Amino acid sequence: xxxxxxxxxxxxxxxxxxxxxxxxxxxxxxxxxxxxxxxxxxxxxxxxxxxxxxxxxxxxxxxxxxxxxxxxxxxxxxxxxxxxxxxxxxxxxxxxxxxxxxxxxxxxxxxxxxxxxxxxxxxxxxxxxxxxxxxxxxxxxxxxxxxxxxxxxxxxxxxxxxxxxxxxxxxxxxxxxxxxxxxxxxxxxxxxxxxxxxxxxxxxxxxxxxxxxxxxxxxxxxxxxxxxxxxxxxxxxxxxxxxxxxxxxxxxxxxxxxxxxxxxxxxxxxxxxxxxxxxxxxxxxxxxxxxxxxxxxxxxxxxxxxxxxxxxxxxxxxxxxxxxxxxxxxxxxxxxxxxxxxxxxxxxxxxxxxxxxxxxxxxxxxxxxxxxxxxxxxxxxxxxxxxxxxxxxxxxxxxxxxxxxxxxxxxxxxxxxxxxxxxxxxxxxxxxxxxxxxxxxxxxxxxxxxxxxxxxxxxxxxxxxxxxxxxxxxxxxxxxxxxxxxxxxxxxxxxxxxxxxxxxxxxxxxxxxxxxxxxxxxxxxxxxxxxxxxxxxxxxxxxxxxxxxxxxxxxxxxxxxxxxxxxxxxxxxxxxxxxxxxxxxxxxxxxxxxxxxxxxxxxxxxxxxxxxxxxxxxxxxxxxxxxxxxxxxxxxxxx
Numbered sequence: 061x062x063x064x065x066x067x068x069x070x071x072x073x074x075x076x077x078x079x080x081x082x083x084x085x086x087x088x089x090x091x092x093x094x095x096x097x098x099x100x101x102x103x104x105x106x107x108x109x110x111x112x113x114x115x116x117x118x119x120x121x122x123x124x125x126x127x128x129x130x131x132x133x134x135x136x137x138x139x140x141x142x143x144x145x146x147x148x149x150x151x152x153x154x155x156x157x158x159x160x161x162x163x164x165x166x167x168x169x170x171x172x173x174x175x176x177x178x179x180x181x182x183x184x185x186x187x188x189x190x191x192x193x194x195x196x197x198x199x200x201x202x203x204x205x206x207x208x209x210x211x212x213x214x215x216x217x218x219x220x221x222x223x224x225x226x227x228x229x230x231x232x233x234x235x236x237x238x239x240x241x242x243x244x245x246x247x248x249x250x251x252x253x254x255x256x257x258x259x260x261x262x263x264x265x266x267x268x269x270x271x272x273x274x275x276x277x278x279x280x281x282x283x284x285x286x287x288x289x290x291x292x293x294x295x296x297x298x299x300x301x302x303x304x305x306x307x308x309x310x311x312x313x314x315x316x317x318x319x320x321x322x323x324x325x326x327x328x329x330x331x332x333x334x335x336x337x338x339x340x341x342x343x344x345x346x347x348x349x350x351x352x353x354x355x356x357x358x359x360x361x362x363x364x365x366x367x368x369x370x371x372x373x374x375x376x377x378x379x380x381x382x383x384x385x386x387x388x389x390x391x392x393x394x395x396x397x398x399x400x401x402x403x404x405x406x407x408x409x410x411x412x413x414x415x416x417x418x419x420x421x422x423x424x425x426x427x428x429x430x431x432x433x434x435x436x437x438x439x440x441x442x443x444x445x446x447x448x449x450x451x452x453x454x455x456x457x458x459x460x461x462x463x464x465x466x467x468x469x470x471x472x473x474x475x476x477x478x479x480x481x482x483x484x485x486x487x488x489x490x491x492x493x494x495x496x497x498x499x500x501x502x503x504x505x506x507x508x509x510x511x512x513x514x515x516x517x518x519x520x521x522x523x524x525x526x527x528x529x530x531x532x533x534x535x536x537x538x539x540x541x542x543x544x545x546x547x548x549x550x551x552x553x554x555x556x557x558x559x560x561x562x563x564x565x566x567x568x569x570x571x572x573x574x575x576x577x578x579x580x581x582x583x584x585x586x587x588x589x590x591x592x593x594x595x596x597x598x599x600x601x602x603x604x605x606x607x608x609x610x611x612x613x614x615x616x617x618x619x620x621x622x623x624x625x626x627x628x629x630x631x632x633x634x635x636x637x638x639x640x641x642x643x644x645x646x647x648x649x650x651x652x653x654x655x656x657x658x659x660x661x662x663x664x665x666x667x668x669x670x671x672x673x674x675x676x677x678x679x680x681x682x683x684x685x686x687x688x689x690x691x692x693x694x695x696x697x698x699x
Contacts, residue, residue, distance in 0.1 A: 175226060175227040175228045175229075175232075176224070176225070176226050176227075177225045177227070178222075178223065178224055178225070179223045179225070179698065179699055180220070180221065180222050180223065180697075180698060180699060181219075181220070181221045181697075181698040182219070182220045182221075182695070182696070182697055182698070183215065183218065183219050183220075183694060183695065183696040184218040184219075184220075184694065184695055185215075185218075185651070185692055185693050185694030185695060186692050186693065186694075187213075187216060187653075187655075187690045187691065187692030187694075188690070188691055188692060189680060189681070189688065189689065189690060189691075190680075190688055190689030190690070190691075191680050193680060195216060195690045195691075195692060196216055196670060196678055197216055197668040197669060197670055197677070197678035197681075198214045198215060198216045198668070198669065198672070198690075199214055199629065199631050199655070199657035199659075199667055199668060199688070199690070200214075200609070200629065200667065200669060200672065201585075201609050201611050201614070201627065201629050201659075201663070201666075201667065202614055202616045202617045202620075202622065202663065202666045202667070202669065202675065202677075203583065203611055203614045203615050203616035203617070204585060204587070204609060204611060205309070205545045205547065205585050209307070209308055209672055210306065210307060210308075210589065210605060210607045210609075210631040210633075211305075211306055211307065211308045211605075212306065212591060212603070212604075212605035212633045212651070212653065212655075213605070213633035213635065213651070213653030213654070213655035213690060213692070213694075214631060214633065214655055214657075214690065215308075215694065216670075217248055217249060217671070217672075218248065218249040219246070219247075219248045219249075220246065220247045220248070221244055221245075221246045221274060222244065222245055222246075222247075223242065223243070223244040223275065224241075224242070224243045224244075225240065225241070225242050225243075226240060226241045227240045228240070229241060234282070234285075234288075236282070237280050237281075237282050237283055238280065238281045238282040238288070239278060239279070239280045240278070240279050240280075241277075241278055242275050242276075242277055242278075242279070242297065243275060243276050244273075244274040244275035244276070244298075245271065245272070245273055245274065246271075246272040246273075246274045247270070247271055247272075248270050248272065249270075273296065274296075274298065275295075275296055275297050275298060276295050276296045276297075277293055277294060277295025277296055277297040278293065278294060278295055279291050279292065279293040280292045280293070281323075287324075287325070289323045289325070290321065290322075290323055290324055291321065291322050291323050292319075292320070292321050293319065293320055293321075293322070294318070294319040294320075295317070295318075296316065296317045296318075297315065297318075298313075298315045299313075299314045299315045299316070299318070299320075299334060299336060299357070299455075300312075300314075300332065300359065301313040301314070301315055302426065302441075302443065304495060304497050304541050304543055305497070305539075305644075305645075306497075306539055306541055306589060306591050306605060306607070306644075307541060307543065307587060307589070307607070308672070309543060309587070311443065311445070311453065311493050311495060311543065312375070312426075312443070312445065312453050313453065313454055313455075314334070314336050314355050314357050314377070314453070314454065314455045315336075315455065316336045316337065316338050316355070316455035316456070317336065317337055317338070318334055318335050318336030318337060318355075318455075319334070319335055320332065320333055320334030320335065320336075320357075321333050321334075322334075326360070328360070328363055328364070329360045329361055329362045329363040329364075329371075329373075330360070330361050330362050331358070331359070331360055331361075332357075332358070332359045332360075332361060333357070333358050333359075334355075334356075334357040334358075335354070335355070335356055335357075336354075336355040336357060336455045337352060337353065337354060337355070337455070338352070338353045338355070338454075338455040338456045338457050339351060339352045339353070339457050340456070340457035340458075340459035340460070341390065342389060342390060342459060343386040343388065343389045343390075343409070343413075343459060343463075344386060344387070344388045344389070344390070344406070345384035345385055345386045345387065346385075346387060346388075347384045347385060348382050348383075348384040350457075351381065351384075351386070351457045351458075351459040351462070352381065352382060352457060353379060353380075353381045353450065353455065353456065353457040353458065354379060354380045354381070355377065355378075355379055355455045356377065356378040356379070357375075357376075357377050358375075358376040358377075359373060359374065359375050359376070360373065360374045361373040369429050369431070370427060370428055370429025370430075370440075371427075371428060371429070372425060372426070372427050373425065373426040373427075373428070374423070374424075374425055375423045375424050375425070375426065375445070376422075376423040377420075377421070377422050377423055377447070377451050377453070378419075378420065378421050378451070379418075379419065379420035379421075379449065379450045379451045380417070380418070380419055380420075381417060381418040381450055381457065381458060381486070382417055383414070383415050383416040383417035383418065384414070384415070385412055385413070385414040385479065386409065386412060386413050386414075386415075386459075386462075387408060387409055387412040388406050388407065388408055388409060389406070389407055389409055390405070390406060390407075410477055411466065411470065411476070411477060411478065411479070411480050412478075412479045412480070413462060413463065413466040413479070413480045413481075413482060414479060414480070414481045414482070415462045415465075415481075415482050415483070415485070415486065416483055416484040416487075418449060418450045418458065418484070418486035418487055419449045419450065419487060420447060420448060420449035420450035420451030420452070420487075421447070421448055421449065421451055422445065422446050422447030422448060422451035422453070422491070423445070423446070423447075424443065424444050424445035424446055424493075425443070425444055426441065426442070426443045427440075427441070427442045427443070428440070428441045432501070433501070434501050434642055434643045434645075434646075435645070436499060436644075436645055437499055437501040437537065437642055437643025437644055437645050437646065438499060438500060438501055438643065439498075439499050440496070440497070440498045440499075441496065441497050441498075442495070442496040443493070443494065443495060443496075444493070444494045445491075445492070445493045445494070446490070446491070446492050446493075447490060447491040447492075448489075448490050449486065449487045449488075449489060449490075450486050450487075450489065451491070452489070452491045452547075453491065453493070458486055461485075461486055461489070461549050461550065461551075462482060462485075462486065464549060464551065464553065465482035465485040465486075465550065465551040466480045466482055467554060468551055468552055468553065468554045468578070469482070471554030471555070471576070471578070472554065472578075482551070485550040485551045486550050487550065488548070488550040488551070489547075489548050489549050489550035489581075490546075490547065490548050491545070491546075491547045492545065492546045492547070493543070493544070493545045494543075494544050495541070495542055495543035495544060496540075496541065496542055497539065497540070497541040497542075498539070498540040498541070499537070499538075499539050499643060499644045499645070500537065500538050500539075500643075501535075501536075501537040501642060501643030501644070502535070502536060502537070503535070535594075535595040535641050536592065536593065536594045536595065537592070537593050537642075537643040537644050537646075538590060538591070538592045538593070538644075539590060539591040539592075539644045540589075540590050541588065541589060541590070542586075542587065542588035542589075543585075543586070543587050543588070544584075544585070544586050545583075545584070545585045546582070546583070546584050546585075547582070547583055547585075548581050548582040548583075549581040549615075550581065551581055552578050552579065552580055552581050553578070553579050553580075553581050553615045554576070554577075554578045554618075555576075555577055555578075555579070555615075555617075555618030555619070555623050555624070556574050556575060556576055556577060556618050556619050556623065557574070557575050557577050557619075557620070557621055557622075557623050557624065558574030558575065558619055558620070558621065574619070577623060577624050579613055579615060579623070579624035580613055581615060582613065583611060583612060583613050583614075583615060584610075584611065584612040584613075585609070585610070585611045585612075586609070586610045586611075587607065587608065587609040587610070588607065588608060589605060589606055589607025589608065589631075590605070590606055590607070591603070591604065591605040591606075591644065592604060593637070593639070593644070595639075595641050598640075598641060599638055599639065599640055599641070600636065600637075600638060600639075601636070601637050601639050601641075602634070602635075602636055602637070603634070603635065603636075603637040603639070603649075603651070604632075604633055604634035604635070605631070605632075605633045606631075606632050606633075607630070607631050607632075608628065608629065608630045608631075609628065609629045609630075609631075610626070610627070610628040610629075611626065611627065611628075612626040613625075613626060614626070614627065614663065614666070616675070617666050617675050617677075620665055620666050620675070620677075621662075621664065621665065621666075622662055622663040622664065622665070622666040625662040625663070626660075626662060627659060627660040627662045627663035627666075627667075628659065628660050629657065629658075629659040629660075629663070629667055630657065630658050630659070631655065631656075631657045632655070632656045632657070633653050633654070633655040633656075634653070634654060635651060635652045635653035635654055636651075636652050637649050637650065637651045637652070638650040647696060647697045647698055647699070648695065648696065648697030649694075649695065649696050649697065650693070650694075650695050651693060651694045651695070651696070652692075652693050653690075653691070653692060653693070653694070654689065654690075654691050655689065655690040655691070656687070656688075656689055657687060657688055657689075657690075658686060658687040659686050659687070660686065661686055663686075664685065664686055665677060665682045666682075667681070667686075668681045668682055668688065
């Protein structure tokens with residue numbers, strides 16, 4: 061900033077000097093030219109001194125301004141950085157440094173949480189069956205993929221995820237790497253759901269209460285100054301997973317422990333690359349240790365389709381599992397090979413199993429579009445995926461399939477002892493999937509989506525509520541969905557058909573002889589349905605879900621009459637709900653439900669698993685009946 065001397069002062073000085081000189085000349089006309097010259101010299105000297113003083117003041121002023129600007133910039137950098145590591149600098153709620161001792165007020169608390177966000181997902185409730193007893197089961201087919209079940213009025217577990225997210229751990233200055241942390245523990249009640257009993261008063265095997273770590277990872281952006289959007293991550297996380305929410309069916313879920321980079325701009329879209337590992341520690345090999353699966357996941361996302369609305373994502377997945385001979389297993393407080401095994405101890409297997417190294421390759425495409433208000437409340441998603449070998453769109457190790465191939469050999473050779481070689485059975489498997497989900501909230505009276513509040517999302521979907529409709533207008537929402545899968549695990553399955561045995565050894569199926577049976581490992585599955593909701597007040601609605609499932613060649617539940625057979629299931633739910641207007645994803649919901657299910661005679665005794673799939677299956681609907689009821693209430697919310 062430049063300093064200019066006051067023009068008025070200069071003019072006044074000049075006028076005064078000239079006036080003084082004029083008076084002197086008028087009084088003494090005899091003054092010589094030398095006096096005039098002297099006077100001019102004096103004026104010039106005064107002007108020089110004045111200019112010198114002005115320059116000096118201007119220099120001091122500019123230096124002071126520069127110093128203040130530098131100090132302000134330094135303070136702003138400290139205040140804006142928001143680093144949780146810079147504990148020596150106290151800031152107010154706006155991020156500005158304060159020197160006084162803080163007081164425990166709202167402003168101070170905001171300063172501690174300025175870069176912290178918290179989100180949660182919770183569901184809890186009770187249900188009872190049509191005979192008046194406890195509803196410690198759900199209606200679903202015994203071997204359906206992805207543990208999918210129709211959710212509304214049909215979830216018999218209490219589940220909670222709590223997510224902490226800390227942003228800008230090193231500060232948000234453009235000069236530093238932008239590091240964020242995400243941590244998600246989960247709590248669930250399983251098995252008998254006797255939540256009001258003491259933890260040791262469990263009437264069934266297994267623990268009633270589980271603590272699970274779902275996410276613990278760091279992400280770092282602004283690593284490259286020329287491309288700050290490129291983000292590196294490492295740890296355990298939900299990795300860009302996709303599900304059909306009304307079915308609780310995750311058709312693409314490579315979540316797990318790994319490392320990756322995302323948001324690489326390649327012109328036509330953003331490139332994401334991840335390397336994820338999964339292990340199964342049940343059995344151990346002296347050569348390789350426990351079974352381990354590598355997943356290499358490459359995705360090209362947000363591809364524009366020109367005049368067609370929405371975006372396309374392309375997926376490429378490769379997998380590898382090192383082969384070996386597994387000779388030992390870890391005890392689990394149960395009996396294996398006829399001998400009791402205490403938990404944590406290592407035991408030799410009567411039948412060691414060898415598998416060759418397994419490979420897999422697959423991928424597909426996902427199309428998604430959002431329209432109208434409310435984010436994902438008005439959206440459409442379609443997908444098609446294929447996988448060969450051990451590419452089954454999950455990151456978990458496939459030791460269960462190795463053991464399944466071993467069990468087939470032992471089923472064909474009863475009494476055999478020694479090593480079983482399953483060879484490259486896993487490489488013969490495949491998984492094909494396709495499906496869609498459509499969510500619509502109406503009426504359409506507003507074209508712009510509502511803003512999304514931080515943390516207000518479900519599996520990466522924006523779920524901001526739509527604006528309230530004009531008074532007097534009706535409001536409704538509907539979800540339509542469908543999924544198809546054809547899969548083969550690489551080998552046939554050996555088992556038995558018969559009456560089936562329930563808890564306590566009671567026969568729960570028809571009185572028919574137990575017969576050995578080998579069925580194909582190839583299975584077809586189809587499911588589809590709808591969930592409508594109609595509001596008759598601002599926060600009161602009538603909601604329902606109507607869905608059907610079909611599976612061929614049931615490979616789960618050896619010993620039950622439905623083993624190796626095909627069957628279908630229909631689930632119908634209706635009830636009032638306390639729920640804000642908006643759409644399918646608008647939460648919270650307080651539900652009251654009545655759920656009716658009916659299934660084919662071929663799956664009698666096999667459509668009421670205790671957990672998300674079976675066996676075991678629970679009374680009273682595990683005998684000859686082919687239908688049943690569940691009643692209850694449930695709350696579900698996320699933010």
